[in-house]
Amino acid sequence: MAKSRSTAETKAAKAEAKAARKAASKQRRSQLWQAFQMQRKEDKRLLPYMIGAFVLIVGASVAAGVIVGGFTAYMLIPLGVVLGALVAFIIFGRRAQKSVYRKAEGQTGAAAWALDNLRGKWRVTPGVAATGHFDAVHRVIGRPGVIFVAEGSPTRVKPLLAQEKKRTARLVGDVPIYDVIVGNGEGEVPLSKLERHLTKLPANITVKQMDSLESKLTALGTRMGPAAMPKGPLPAQAKMKGVQRTVRRR
Secondary structure, eight states: OOHHHHHHHHHHHHHHHHHHHHHHHHHHHHHHHHHHHHHHHHHHTTHHHHHHHHHHHHHHHHHHHHHHHHHHHHHHHHHHHHHHHHOOOOOOOHHHHHHHHHTTSSSSTHHHHHHHTSSSSSSEEEEEEEEEEOOEEEEEETEEEEEEESSSHHHHHHHHHHHHHHHHHHHTSSSSSSEEEESTTTTOOOGHHHHHHHHHHOOSHHHHHHHHHHHHHHHHHHHSSSGGSSEEEEEEEEEEOOOHHHHHOO
């Protein structure tokens, strides 16, 4: 009896997990479709580029199939359709990403948002130092070492960067420390190129060393704390006076 009940519970759990996967998959498709519709309305070149890439690749595969002939021709056509759809999807993803970064550019909290969306093994601590004007320094731990990413007025964030690098250098020893200012000025890194800039830095430490560094720097604490920073890019015209007063009180 107990065995029968256990089997029934296992089947129920499997059915529930399957239903959850289906629901999650459906939600992802819905979100993707909504994103596509929004991007299509804003980006008039999106559909022509996607359709053009799809038709070009399928046409090339059909032409190759005609030249080769035989059974290979029948294989190249579906392969071309799949490849064309994949390239079209990549084009959509790239143009949507550029659109998102373009909208976030120059907004308060944009760099912190971009760092939170980094792909790979990065340990991000937003707002380790900040001013009442939302100039901020964020700390990133990765294979290159410790990276401080600043956003805001360069004249205000440079002293913050110097202070944080000095505090951190006492704990990390020979681990390399990098600093980046996000912006479009000379010597600055545009928001859309921030992830590429970080991934191009050399790998100087191991993942185990990253874990050790994270523990040490967490104990070091922050000057403002993550709560002082917005959770994502704020609208450029948002009223910031009340929020700035809150930050100054911290």
